[in-house]
Amino acid sequence: MNEHLKNVNILIIDDDHVSQKIVTRILSGCLSDGSGVFSAKTGLEGLDFISSHPVDLVLLDMVMPGIDGLETLKRLRALPAGNNVPVIMMSATVSQELEAEAFRTGTTDFIHKPFSPDVISLRVQRQLRLAYLNKNLSLEVERQTALATERLKSNIRLFNETILALANTIDAKDPYTSGHSVRVADYSRTISKISGDSREYQNSIYYSGLLHDIGKIGIPITIIGKTSGLSDEEYEQMKEHTIIGAKILSYIKDFPELSYAAHYHHERYDGKGYPDGLKGEEIPRQARIIGIADAYDAMTSKRSYRDCLPQEVVREQIAKGSGHQFDPQFASILLNMIDLDKDYRMRQF
Numbered sequence: 015m016n017e018h019l020k021n022v023n024i025l026i027i028d029d030d031h032v033s034q035k036i037v038t039r040i041l042s043g044c045l046s047d048g049s050g051v052f053s054a055k056t057g058l059e060g061l062d063f064i065s066s067h068p069v070d071l072v073l074l075d076m077v078m079p080g081i082d083g084l085e086t087l088k089r090l091r092a093l094p095a096g097n098n099v100p101v102i103m104m105s106a107t108v109s110q111e112l113e114a115e116a117f118r119t120g121t122t123d124f125i126h127k128p129f130s131p132d133v134i135s136l137r138v139q140r141q142l143r144l145a146y147l148n149k150n151l152s153l154e155v156e157r158q159t160a161l162a163t164e165r166l167k168s169n170i171r172l173f174n175e176t177i178l179a180l181a182n183t184i185d186a187k188d189p190y191t192s193g194h195s196v197r198v199a200d201y202s203r204t205i206s207k208i209s210g211d212s213r214e215y216q217n218s219i220y221y222s223g224l225l226h227d228i229g230k231i232g233i234p235i236t237i238i239g240k241t242s243g244l245s246d247e248e249y250e251q252m253k254e255h256t257i258i259g260a261k262i263l264s265y266i267k268d269f270p271e272l273s274y275a276a277h278y279h280h281e282r283y284d285g286k287g288y289p290d291g292l293k294g295e296e297i298p299r300q301a302r303i304i305g306i307a308d309a310y311d312a313m314t315s316k317r318s319y320r321d322c323l324p325q326e327v328v329r330e331q332i333a334k335g336s337g338h339q340f341d342p343q344f345a346s347i348l349l350n351m352i353d354l355d356k357d358y359r360m361r362q363f
Contacts, residue, residue: 021046023067056081058081061086075105105126201360229276233254237251256288256289274298275300279305303341306340325355
């Protein structure tokens with residue numbers, strides 16, 4: 015027995031008792047023992063049955079007392095339980111126009127009376143087979159979608175963990191900058207959110223913040239961990255971390271913004287930054303946001319030569335740098351964040 019003929023329920027809606035018996039007898043010969051053939055005398059009775067019983071196929075007479083087959087079909091298609099059920103219309107006499115209207119309304123096939131046992135059997139089997147294939151296709155699509163969704167979640171977790179591991183590797187080179195990249199990423203995302211950016215952009219800037227200092231991997235530990243001031247030569251070497259970072263991240267072709275953030279986060283709004291001396295909005299937007307977040311964390315973090323600066327001093331420096339070192343729009347947002355941070359929680363602990 016074919017799978018599509020097992021455990022199926024068929025409903026015959028026909029006011030003619032003789033027609034019901036004939037169709038029932040024909041169908042009983044082609045269905046498995048687990049299947050059932052049910053009958054209703056009117057359209058309303060059939061609709062009530064469908065509303066409370068699972069039905070795999072409906073055989074519907076066109077001409078009936080009360081609501082006719084076409085109206086029954088319209089109401090059937092409006093029911094959640096009957097929206098996708100195959101319907102074979104049956105009629106002894108019907109015009110081509112009415113038959114066309116039945117197909118437009120949602121019938122899937124048409125059988126003319128008097129019945130031919132072979133025609134009924136073959137058409138019913140065909141509709142059940144198509145319904146079976148559609149159902150299993152939907153289930154397979156759902157299964158594959160679930161698998162793809164799980165793979166995507168797994169890839170996102172792996173991506174997040176990899177990015178975070180890289181950020182921690184960078185910060186580990188200097189014990190005094192522990193957690194710096196994560197804090198910069200958090201501050202940057204908050205500024206982006208307040209600016210009204212999309213969730214996608216906020217996530218992008220968060221990842222860019224995590225990796226903005228990745229170029230420090232290429233800077234000697236003697237310079238990274240130096241507790242006294244850098245010489246001019248050492249400072250020039252330290253500045254190279256922007257170029258190194260941009261080159262490393264340039265290999266991630268799908269996320270070019272990662273490279274831009276690493277390259278330009280030390281540019282200044284007045285054009286006096288490095289490495290390229292860009293000015294104003296020549297500096298990529300993400301780099302302008304990450305740049306001010308980076309400066310803020312540098313002031314609010316402990317260093318080998320000092321503790322974190324008092325909040326009022328930090329606020330004064332941000333306000334002073336607005337329009338000079340920092341984009342005034344993002345400086346204004348950060349100043350408001352500082353004002354709201356009454357307990358000075360937004361710093362390294």
